[in-house]
Amino acid sequence: MGRARAQVEAALLLAPLLLFIALTFAAPIAVILWRGVSDTEVPRAFPRTLAVLADWKGRNLPGDEAFAALAEDLVAARAAGTLNAAAGRLNSDTPGLRTVVLATARRLARGVEGSPRAAILAADPAWGEVETWGAFRRAGATPTDTHLLAALDLRRSADGTITAVPEERRLFRAVALRTVWIGFLVTLLCLVLGYPLAAALVFVPRRLFGLLLFAVLLPFWTSLIVRTAAWMVLLAREGTVNQAFLALGLVVEPVQMLFTRTAVLIAMVHILLPFMVLPLYAVMRQIPRAQLRAAASLGAGPVAQLVRVWLPQTLPGVGAGVLMVFIQAIGFYVTPALIGGGADQMLPYFIGFHATQTGNWGLAAALSILLLVGTLLILALFGRFLGLAQLRAA
C-alpha cells in the first residue's frame, strides 16, 4: 500500500470525528467566544442612531440629527418588536436605562410634536446626559471590548477613556481573585495530602497496596454529583459530622458547615485528590529504589535522600498533578453551586448565572473567555508535564 494512499485512507477515517467535533463542539465554542466581543441587540434596533453616533466625539451632547435618528429608531424598533431586547442590553450597561428607553418609545409612538430633540428631552431628562448616549455607542460596535471590560469591572465612558466602574458595582475582579485563590488552596491541599499517599502506594507492603489503591480509585470512579451529595449528608446541620461532634460533646448545638468556604474546600479536595495522587504515583513508581540505598551508602542522611534524590525526580508528577487539579478546580460548577455560600461563588457560577438568569450572553461569553484564557495559560505553563500517559490513568 502506497504512502499517499494510506494517508488518504487515514484522512477519510479521521474525517467523520473531526467533522462531528467541529460541528457539535468547536463551532458552538467559537460562537460563544465571538459573542463575547460582539453585540447584536442594539445594532438591530438602533441602526440609524448608531450611524449618526459613529463620528460623535463623546464630549458634548450629540446634535439634532442624532435625536431625529433616535426618534425614528425608537418608533420603528417598538413596532418591529426588537426594542425590548435592546433596552435590556442597555440596562445591563447602565441600570435604569431600560425604563428610559421603553417609556420614551411609548411617548414618541403617540406622535412627535415639534422637534425630535425637544420631544425626547421632554420624555426623559436622561437624554440630556452624555453618558446615556455613550451607552448606545458601547453597545453598538462589533468587535467590541465592552463585555471584556465589564468582566474586569472596567468600562469605556462616552469619550472613549477606560475607567473602573464605581466601587459598589465592582464584582468580577473579586470573583476572579476568589476563583484563583480557591483553585490555589485546593491544589495546595491536594499536594500536601496527595504526596504522602502516593509515596505510600509505592512503599506499602503488597498486601496493603490493593486496599490503598482501592481507596484512591473508588472515589475517582464515583460520579461528581454523588460525592457532592455525600458531603452534603456529612456536613448538613443534622448530618453525620454534627451528630458525631454532639455525641463526643465537642459542641453543644449543631454547627453550620454547609454553604461555607470550608465545606467547598473539603469537598473539592476530596473530588480532585485522585487527580493529584495518580500522576504522582505513576512517576514515583518509576524511580529505582536502589538510588535511595546508593545515596545512603554514600553517607546521605534521611533528609538528604529525600530532598536531593527523591523529590527532584518526582517533580514531573507534581507538575502534572498540579496542572490537572488546578485547571479543574477553577472550572468547578456543581459542587460550589450546591455546597458554597451564595456570596462566595466562583467564576463558572457567574458564567451560568448571566447566561440563564439575566440573559446577558455578552457578559457570560466574556467571562467564559476569561476562564478559558486562564485555563490555557496554566496549560501552557505546565503543559509539558501532561502526556497521554496521565490521561490513560483514567
Add this chain to the structure above:
Amino acid sequence: MSAIGRLLWVVLAAATALFLVAPLLVVVPLSFSSGSFLEFPPPGLSLRWYKALWQSPFWRQAGLNTLIIGAAATAIASLLGTSAAIGLWLAPLPCRRAILGLILSPMIMPVIITAVALTFAFAPIGLAGSHWGLILAHAALGAPFVVVTVFATLSGFDRALLRAASACGAGPITAFRRVLLPLILPGVVSGAVLAFATSLDETVIVLFLGGPEQRTLPRQMFAGLKDTIELTILAAATVLIAASTLLLVAARLLAARSARLAPAAPR
C-alpha cells in the same frame, strides 16, 4: 527516614486514604436505613428508599433518560472514535498535533463553557431541550476517551497482519472485520465504557441544555439536593456508585487484556 518522619508519613497517608473513602462509607449504609433522617448509624436496615426510588415516576424517567442518552452517545462516540483512532494509527498525517488538539479539546475545556456554548448555539436550531442535543454533546465529550484507548491498543497491533490479510486476498473491509477489529475489540469496548461513564457522570450540560423532559439521574439528584436531602437521593447515589464501579472495573480489566496483546509495546 527518621522514625518520627516515617510515623508522620504513615499517619498522614492513612488519614488521607480514610478521608477518600469515608463519605462513600457513610452514604451507602444510610441508603439502606429504615429511618427517615440522616441518622448514622441507621436505626435499622430496609430497602424502603430503593422501593421509593423504583416507584417514583420522576426517578424512573430519569433512569430511563440516563440510559437512552448514555447508550446513544456511547454508540456515536465509539463509532467515530474508533474510526479516527485507526486513521491516526494508519499513516502520519500533516498537522497531526492540530488534529489531536481538536480531538482532545472537549476533555480540557471547562465544562461550564461547553454547557453555555451549546445552550447558546443549539437553542436556535431546536436542539436545546431535546434528547438529541444531549446525545450529541455527550458523544463529543466521550469520543476523546475512545480515541485514546483504541489508539493505545493499536500501538500493540502488528501491522504485518494487515499485509498478510491483503496478501491472502482480503479487501480492506474484510481485513478490518476479520483481523483488525477482533484484536482491538477490548480497547474499543473499554473506550465505550469510559464514554458511557462520562455521560453517566455529566451534570452541568444536562442542567443547562436539557429541559424538564431530559431529566437524567445526575440532574434529578442536583434538583433534589437543592431542596431537602431525602434518603431516596442516597439510594440513587448508591445505584450510581455501583454502576460506575462496575463499568470502570470492566474498563480496567479490558484495558489490561488489550495490554497483554502487546507485551513489548512501548507504554
